[in-house]
Each structure stands twice: as C-alpha cells, then as structure tokens.
Amino acid sequence: MSFKVPLTPISRPAKASVGKTGLWRFLKPVIELKKCKKCGLCWMYCPDIAVTFDEMGFPHINYDFCKGCGICANECPTGAIKMVREGL
Amino acid sequence: MLMKAVYEIRWHGRGGQGVVTVAQLLAEAAVREGKYAIAIPYFGAERRGAPVVASNRISDKPIRSRSSVKEPDVVVVLDPNLPFMVDVTEGLREGGLLVINAPSPNNLPFKGLKAAVVDATGIALSLGLKLAGLALVNMPMLGALIRATNIVSLESITAVVKNRWSRRVGELNVKGIIEAYNKVQVVNL
Amino acid sequence: MTSRMDVKKLVLTSNYAAAYAAKLARAEIISAYPITPQTTVVEKLAEFIERGELKAKMIRVESEHSAMAACIGASATGARVFTATSSHGLLYMYEMLWWAAGARLPIVMGVVTRAIAPPWNIWTEHADILSPRDSGWLIFFAESAQEVLDMILQAYKVAENEQVLLPVMVGWDAFISSHTAEPVDVPSQEIVDEFLPPRKSAAFLLDVKDPVSHGNLVFPDFYMEFRYLMQRGMESARDIIRKVDEEFGKIFGRRYGGLIEKYRCDDAEYALITLGGSSGDAREAVDKLRENGVKIGLCRIRVIRPFPVQDVVECLSNKEGVIVVERDISMGLCGVLATEIASVLFMNGIQPKFASFIAGLGGREVSVEDFLKMLDFSLKEFQRGNKRVGPHWYGVKEEVIP
Known part of the structure; x- marks a missing residue:
C-alpha cells in the first residue's frame, strides 16, 4: 500500500469530508421563485448551508449537499418550497 | 424451508433507516418459528445518512459465528443510491438474491442477478411512514424479503412487529410490510 | 562568572x-x-x-x-x-x-x-x-x-x-x-x-x-x-x-547502566531484584551476605516500560536463584514485578529458583535487616530443594488478621 499511516491520526479542515451528502436525499426541495419574497428564512434554517442567493437575492438549493431534510419547506412563510420525490 | 445449514442475509442501508431494527425483527420472527437466528449490527460512523450494514444468520441449529456475513444468500438494499457508493453485492452467493428498494426494475446498475424490486420509498411515503425527515423503508423491505424468500412467514413477522410497537404504529408498520409483500416484483436483471 | x-x-x-x-x-x-x-x-x-x-x-x-x-x-x-x-x-x-x-x-x-x-x-x-x-x-x-x-x-x-x-x-x-x-x-x-x-x-x-x-x-x-x-x-x-x-x-560523569542497574551481579549465583528508594538498603544486605560468602548481587529495575527484557535475560540467565522484593500487589495474582520477570524468564526458557515477596505496602519500612531476613529465608528454602518460594507477604502481622 502506498498509503502510510502517520504516528497518530490527525485531520485537516475539509469541505464535506463525508462527500456529497446530497446522495442521502429522497425528497428534494424545489423553490417556486414567483412565490418567493426573499425573506431568507430558508437560508437561515438550512442546517447544511445548502441555500445560496443569486445576485437578485433569490435563494437556490445546492443539491450536491442538500440532504432533503425539508426544514426549508416547513419554514417558508409563502409556501414557495415544495418537497418533491426524487427518482433513481 | 431452509436450503442450507445456515442461511445468511446482509442488509445495506443508511443510518436512520432502521437496518439494525429490521434485522432484529427478522431474527425474532425466525426464533418464533423455532429456528435459531442472530442479528448482527455493524456500528460504524454512528450518524444519520452514513452507509450501514447489518447481518442475519438463520438456521435449524445453534449459530456460533458472530462475525459479519461475507457470502450472503440474500442482500437487501434499502436505499437506491447505495449501489453507487458501496459494493452491495460483494460476496453474494451463486444464485443469490438481491432485494432492492427502487421505483422500478429499469435502470438498476446490476446484471446477471435475480432481484426482488419494490418501491419501498413510495410505499412508506404514501402510508406516512416517516421519521425525522427519513422514509422508514425498513418494514416494506422486510415484506419484500419474506415474500421473495419465504424465510419466515408473514404471520410471524406481523406478530413480532405488533409486539414491538403500540397499536397504531404497529398497524402502520404491518401495512407497510403487507403492501410491499403484495407489490414486490421478482425479475432477472 | x-x-x-x-x-x-x-x-x-x-x-x-x-x-x-x-x-x-x-x-x-x-x-x-x-x-x-x-x-x-x-x-x-x-x-x-x-x-x-x-x-x-x-x-x-x-x-x-x-x-x-x-x-x-x-x-x-x-x-x-x-x-x-x-x-x-x-x-x-x-x-x-x-x-x-x-x-x-x-x-x-x-x-x-x-x-x-x-x-x-x-x-x-x-x-x-x-x-x-x-x-x-x-x-x-x-x-x-x-x-x-x-x-x-x-x-x-x-x-x-x-x-x-x-x-x-x-x-x-x-x-x-x-x-x-x-x-x-x-x-x-x-x-x-x-x-x-x-x-x-x-x-x-x-x-x-x-x-x-x-x-x-x-x-x-x-x-x-x-x-x-x-x-x-x-x-x-x-x-x-x-x-x-x-x-x-x-x-x-555519571552513568546508571541503562534499563537496569547491576550491583555485584556478574559473578553472582543469586540475584535480588528491587525497584526504587529501598534499593540502597538492598545493596547493604547484598554486601553483608557477600561477607558471609554468599554469591549474591542486586539487579535494580530502572525502567519498567519498556520492560528491560534483554537486560533481565542477560542478567539472570546464569543465576541459580532469583528473589524479587516489591512494594506492590496485583490483587488476585501476585507482585507485578515478579509476574513480569517470571514471564520474561519463561519466554526465554530460563528457569532459576524463584522467590517473590510483597513488602512495605503503605510505606512500611523495608530496611537492611528486612532484606537480610527475606534473603536468608529464600536461600534456606532453595537449599531445602524448594524451587518456588512465595509469593510471601513479608512482615504481615498474622496476629491481627481475623
């Protein structure tokens, strides 16, 4: 094996060290931007920092890391976020 | 019914999907039928979403080995995305069976395998079998497994599930089992 | 300056x-x-x-x-x-x-x-x-x-x-x-x-x-x-x-001999094994026995981990008898040093006569006289043909034990 263990294990900061956790999802949040009032609650409540804003101030989901927990859909005051089943 | 001395099953799922629980229930049902059975969890990174494994051994004789199942007769896959992350059919015996949660048998990444396919996620969602954002697909997968293998009877499974949970939750879980039992499709991939 | x-x-x-x-x-x-x-x-x-x-x-x-x-x-x-x-x-x-x-x-x-x-x-x-x-x-x-x-x-x-x-x-x-x-x-x-x-x-x-x-x-x-x-x-x-x-x-300008310190050990037939501050008293006891013609030496353990396997083997391989005196007891077995030395000897195929003493627990003094008594007792037992002596709780007051 070319990989050698160090004397004692250490880890360095890494983005999503368990990989693209979007694979865990079976429901995905879909934002209907027409209903969105840009309040930012989805961004605030997202436990995975998977909500980002575009230059217009609209939220978008980073599906690479969104685990599909549905908290954003639950918090959205205008019902702009729907959880949609994902097929294989 | 048992084809060989020790019948071995390996369950693949994610943390939170109930892999450990379902393996225990299967063992309980087998014991209820007078067989010997054990359920062996593998505790890895104990967090939601991480791939997890559990194993069952079922036999007419006392079971001695507690090590993980390496050459299973059946592999049960609770999450359709797992085959892209883990070699779920590793060591599956010649003529072995894959029981998998998928919306349909089309586009499954396997070839030359006998598979029992059921849309366990769809069944769980339609029945409201959900916990903390995860679809509880373990019960439907148990239903699919026993239909495809006859390893234990539907009656035994129903009994242990109702014994485990209170009336309403027990009924709901049994519904999930029966729906998958009726809907599972056995195909050759 | x-x-x-x-x-x-x-x-x-x-x-x-x-x-x-x-x-x-x-x-x-x-x-x-x-x-x-x-x-x-x-x-x-x-x-x-x-x-x-x-x-x-x-x-x-x-x-x-x-x-x-x-x-x-x-x-x-x-x-x-x-x-x-x-x-x-x-x-x-x-x-x-x-x-x-x-x-x-x-x-x-x-x-x-x-x-x-x-x-x-x-x-x-x-x-x-x-x-x-x-x-x-x-x-x-x-x-x-x-x-x-x-x-x-x-x-x-x-x-x-x-x-x-x-x-x-x-x-x-x-x-x-x-x-x-x-x-x-x-x-x-x-x-x-x-x-x-x-x-x-x-x-x-x-x-x-x-x-x-x-x-x-x-x-x-x-x-x-x-x-x-x-x-x-x-x-x-x-x-x-x-x-x-x-x-x-x-x-x-000071050396200690590495993992063990040997004192009058090389030509000795018997070796006393100790640890720590009582070893000076042990040395005195060794000298007294030497005056009486007993070929005995002291092996003081300086390093417990890593255990001085080779040093102990080299020091004890030619000994007629080994006597371990230690201030500890592994409850349910015997002294820790005795266990470890016996295990090292066994694994290297060396089988001297062996005596083991638990002494001085809780700060009870282990003086020159005490060492002499333990050594005297061990040597007599060895001479009588007893190859294994102890483990003995040296000086325990039998009269107060219920």
Whole structure:
C-alpha cells in the first residue's frame, strides 16, 4: 500500500469530508421563485448551508449537499418550497 | 424451508433507516418459528445518512459465528443510491438474491442477478411512514424479503412487529410490510 | 562568572531535585494540581518562575485530569512540558494518560509513588505508578535525588527522540526519597543546554496557521496499526535509553547502566531484584551476605516500560536463584514485578529458583535487616530443594488478621 499511516491520526479542515451528502436525499426541495419574497428564512434554517442567493437575492438549493431534510419547506412563510420525490 | 445449514442475509442501508431494527425483527420472527437466528449490527460512523450494514444468520441449529456475513444468500438494499457508493453485492452467493428498494426494475446498475424490486420509498411515503425527515423503508423491505424468500412467514413477522410497537404504529408498520409483500416484483436483471 | 563545567553541590530532596531538573530542561509549560507528597515539586517550580529564574507558564487547574489535559494541549503545540503527581492524582488523570501516549506527546511527569486509599495513606507504595503500565507511557524509576535529577533530563531526551515520541513518567518514593534531603550535583545550565537542546520533534503540531484536529475516530481497519506504531516506539526506546545514558555519562560523569542497574551481579549465583528508594538498603544486605560468602548481587529495575527484557535475560540467565522484593500487589495474582520477570524468564526458557515477596505496602519500612531476613529465608528454602518460594507477604502481622 502506498498509503502510510502517520504516528497518530490527525485531520485537516475539509469541505464535506463525508462527500456529497446530497446522495442521502429522497425528497428534494424545489423553490417556486414567483412565490418567493426573499425573506431568507430558508437560508437561515438550512442546517447544511445548502441555500445560496443569486445576485437578485433569490435563494437556490445546492443539491450536491442538500440532504432533503425539508426544514426549508416547513419554514417558508409563502409556501414557495415544495418537497418533491426524487427518482433513481 | 431452509436450503442450507445456515442461511445468511446482509442488509445495506443508511443510518436512520432502521437496518439494525429490521434485522432484529427478522431474527425474532425466525426464533418464533423455532429456528435459531442472530442479528448482527455493524456500528460504524454512528450518524444519520452514513452507509450501514447489518447481518442475519438463520438456521435449524445453534449459530456460533458472530462475525459479519461475507457470502450472503440474500442482500437487501434499502436505499437506491447505495449501489453507487458501496459494493452491495460483494460476496453474494451463486444464485443469490438481491432485494432492492427502487421505483422500478429499469435502470438498476446490476446484471446477471435475480432481484426482488419494490418501491419501498413510495410505499412508506404514501402510508406516512416517516421519521425525522427519513422514509422508514425498513418494514416494506422486510415484506419484500419474506415474500421473495419465504424465510419466515408473514404471520410471524406481523406478530413480532405488533409486539414491538403500540397499536397504531404497529398497524402502520404491518401495512407497510403487507403492501410491499403484495407489490414486490421478482425479475432477472 | 560561571563556566559550563561548574557544578553546584546542593542538599536537596528528590522533589526539589525534580524541580531543578525541570528548570534545567527549560520546561516551558507546567501544569499540576497539588497532592501530598508531590506538592513541593510544583511549589519549587512556581518559586523559580516567580523569581524569574525559569521562563515558563504555570497553568493552574482544578484537578489532575485537567492538569494532564493542559499538558497534552501545550505539548501538542510543540512546547516542552512538565508536570508531577502522585497516587490518587495519577489515577484521576488515568484517562488523559492514554490520550497523551496515543497522541505521541513527549511529556515528562514526575510521579511520587504513594499508596492508594482506602485506607487513606500518604506513604510510599508502587501501586500507583504500576497501574498505567499498559498505557504507552515510558516508566522510569529513580533511587536517589541525584538520579531523579539526571533521569528527568534523560527522560526528555528519550521522549523527544523521533523514534520514540512517547511520554515518560519518572517515579521516586514518597518521603524516603521525596522528602529526604541528600547531596546533589546540580549541573550548569550551559552544559544541560548542550545535552538537551530545545525540543524539535513532534508527531503533529497544533498551529493556528495550519489548523489540524486530533482525536479522530479511527475504524477497526486502522486502529491496530496505531497501537503497533506505539509498541514500535517502545521497542526503539530500549536502545535510545542506553545511548542517552552513555551520552549523559560522557558529559556529566555519571552513568546508571541503562534499563537496569547491576550491583555485584556478574559473578553472582543469586540475584535480588528491587525497584526504587529501598534499593540502597538492598545493596547493604547484598554486601553483608557477600561477607558471609554468599554469591549474591542486586539487579535494580530502572525502567519498567519498556520492560528491560534483554537486560533481565542477560542478567539472570546464569543465576541459580532469583528473589524479587516489591512494594506492590496485583490483587488476585501476585507482585507485578515478579509476574513480569517470571514471564520474561519463561519466554526465554530460563528457569532459576524463584522467590517473590510483597513488602512495605503503605510505606512500611523495608530496611537492611528486612532484606537480610527475606534473603536468608529464600536461600534456606532453595537449599531445602524448594524451587518456588512465595509469593510471601513479608512482615504481615498474622496476629491481627481475623
């Protein structure tokens, strides 16, 4: 094996060290931007920092890391976020 | 019914999907039928979403080995995305069976395998079998497994599930089992 | 003006000798919690810092568990770290001991050996320092105040060796060493600096500019490899300890013989085995028996971990009989030293006559006369054809046992 263990294990900061956790999802949040009032609650409540804003101030989901927990859909005051089943 | 001395099953799922629980229930049902059975969890990174494994051994004789199942007769896959992350059919015996949660048998990444396919996620969602954002697909997968293998009877499974949970939750879980039992499709991939 | 070869002859207790050693080693971080009979070690160090004689940071903590945790954090930044404890304090930091060793941190700690309660007892016994012998700490044991000073300096050199990188505890006996004042040659800072330059080695470093975290989960598929590496560090340490002792001898003019110290052992038919501060009395007893024509020698264990396997085998392979006298009892078996020596002998196919004594628990004195009685008894039993003697609880007051 070319990989050698160090004397004692250490880890360095890494983005999503368990990989693209979007694979865990079976429901995905879909934002209907027409209903969105840009309040930012989805961004605030997202436990995975998977909500980002575009230059217009609209939220978008980073599906690479969104685990599909549905908290954003639950918090959205205008019902702009729907959880949609994902097929294989 | 048992084809060989020790019948071995390996369950693949994610943390939170109930892999450990379902393996225990299967063992309980087998014991209820007078067989010997054990359920062996593998505790890895104990967090939601991480791939997890559990194993069952079922036999007419006392079971001695507690090590993980390496050459299973059946592999049960609770999450359709797992085959892209883990070699779920590793060591599956010649003529072995894959029981998998998928919306349909089309586009499954396997070839030359006998598979029992059921849309366990769809069944769980339609029945409201959900916990903390995860679809509880373990019960439907148990239903699919026993239909495809006859390893234990539907009656035994129903009994242990109702014994485990209170009336309403027990009924709901049994519904999930029966729906998958009726809907599972056995195909050759 | 002081020259590098200047030596100050001071009358010091082992505790003060330890404080002088930590100062001469230029310990940068000291964290400890007071416990009798260790307290004066850290008091003296606090005094050195207060007077500006030692540039070190003293981290005050609320327990020994925290003291070791502070040492672990400090050592992980690359600092040279010192602490000291005893008995219950050592047991309280037991979990942290394993963290320090597993993290491969070259911390040096003084352990003033003391019995464990109940019944409450502040006097010497080796139960405390022998408890963590599986933890990955190197365990040294000194006999005199001079050896405490020298051993602590050597301990840093061994611990910080790239091939070792493991913490070291240096033990000495409560009161009979810790509070007994005796002459000590205190070397100059210049010459100690030559022997022990600033620490450079580390398995990893905590550095805000290059952040890492330590203490990660390692799954069964790699945990064993890390333990293997610790054991390799231990195995390497044997030779490093011998080399450091040699180098020390060249610079300071004092050598101790490495992992064991042999006294009149080479032509001896019998070997007495001891640990710690009572070994001087054992030496006296050996001399007395020699005067009577008994060919006996002393083998004093200086290093308990790594266990001096080769040294013990070489020393004992040609002996008619071996007598182990120790201040500890592994409840439910026998003395720790006797067990370990018997195991090393067995694994190397050596089968001398063997006597084992538990003596001096809870600080009960083990004097020259006591050694003579135990040796006399053993030799008579050997002569009567008994190959295995004991384990005996020497001097236990049978008349008060219900």
